[in-house]
Amino acid sequence: MFTKVILHNMTSVDGRLDWFPVNMELFYGLIPMWQEDATLAGADTLLAVPLEEADETQNEPSEPDQTSSDNTKPLLVVPDSKGRLRGHWHLWLKQPYWRGGVALCSKSTPSEYYEYLKQHNIDWITAGEDKVDLKAALEELGSRYGVKVVRADSGGRLNGALLRAGLVSEVSVLFSPYLVGGITPKSIFAAPDLESEEGIIQLKLLAVETLDDSVVWVRYEVVK
Ligand SMILES: NC(=O)c1ccc[n+]([C@@H]2O[C@H](COP(=O)([O-])OP(=O)(O)OC[C@H]3O[C@@H](n4cnc5c(N)ncnc54)[C@H](OP(=O)(O)O)[C@@H]3O)[C@@H](O)[C@H]2O)c1
Structure with a gap:
């Protein structure tokens, strides 16, 4: 697609x-x-915005995650091969702009990051060895979520x-x-x-x- x-x-x-x-x-x-x-946000762009106090050591959600069933809203998608948004994603998904999130990972992504994503019901796509293979990730976003x-x-x-x-x-x-x-x-x-x-x-x-x-x-x- x-x-x-x-x-x-x-x-x-x-x-x-x-x-x-x-x-x-x-x-x-x-x-x-x-x-x-979908909004494809740079990890450093998100990290440059002070939202609330992010806790990078915490995996457990402290409150139910706010994903929306409103399909007219875009997905928030972030390439983050090093898992630097651990402790930040759930704060971004509290914002009213997106219906949910998809983390783009690579084979070098740390396992703790996947644990965190699972805990917060955030989907992921793994593509690429070190950095995220952006072409493959976009293809998967198209076939899995109909992102055009x-x-x-x-x-x-x-x-x-x-x-x-x-x-x-x-x-x-x-x-x-x-x-x-x-x-x-x-x-x-x-x-x-x-x-x-x-x-x-x-x-x-x-x-x-x-x-x-x-x-x-x-x-x-x-x-x-
Ligand atoms: N004025 C504007 O219009 C505007 C708009 C947006 C942002 N900004 C500013 O721009 C700054 C951030 O920009 P930035 O350039 O430092 O970072 P960025 O573009 O926000 O983030 C870098 C992103 O690129 C990914 N990446 C880098 N090389 C890659 C590769 N070869 N293959 C796949 N993914 C790759 C990184 O993922 P990994 O972590 O996996 O490498 C990361 O997600 C902030 O200060 C922000 O405020 C300004």
């Missing part, structure tokens, strides 16, 4: 993801247009892995009116340097819009 993967990020004009204030209302307000079946549209909510590293694996269909960027600068840019596409021009990804412009008199929203299709 073909899965449409959309990257959606807000950056400074110089393409950085850090330091400048993200207009969350604007950023998340656009998301319903894609009618995503995925929006990545991630920084440069998950974006980079998806782009380098040729899995992205659309790139959406909101350019905010800030310049950040720096020599260690956290860009929307973090991946090993190219060794030839063959790896350059060509984009076809789909739309440009000005929002709130200051933000430029561009959407591109990835030319395959």
Whole structure:
């Protein structure tokens, strides 16, 4: 099954993801247009948000887990080969946005993480040796849950892995009116340097819009 993967990020004009204030209302307000079946969140993106006190040593749920039977809500899906979201997942699933969660694991994922997922009724897919094999995981999400549209909510590293694996269909960027600068840019596409021009990804412009008199929203299709 073909899965449409959309990257959606807000950056400074110089393409950085850090330091400048993200207009969350604007950023998340656009998301319903894609009618995503799953939010593919980067583990580090979730770990960067202070939710409540997470307890990484605790396996037992302290209260019943809040998964929703509302099938119109997307799934929350997170590649997490090292099990770093142990102690965090159940807090995310208390949020009202998702109907349930699927952890993407690999053969290197620690057994304690699977125990934690079981305790909290969180599904998982195991694909790949060290890192998660994202292509295989997306295929399994399609066949197991009927996931056809995925929006990545991630920084440069998950974006980079998806782009380098040729899995992205659309790139959406909101350019905010800030310049950040720096020599260690956290860009929307973090991946090993190219060794030839063959790896350059060509984009076809789909739309440009000005929002709130200051933000430029561009959407591109990835030319395959
Ligand atoms: N402004 C925006 O639009 C926006 C949006 C989202 C996030 N952010 C910011 O971006 C920052 C986090 O970005 P980040 O780049 O550090 O991390 P990230 O993209 O959130 O997380 C990295 C993810 O990529 C996975 N990964 C990395 N390499 C992989 C590979 N080769 N194959 C498969 N999976 C791979 C990791 O899984 P493993 O753990 O298994 O390696 C992890 O789930 C945060 O500060 C956040 O606030 C900004």
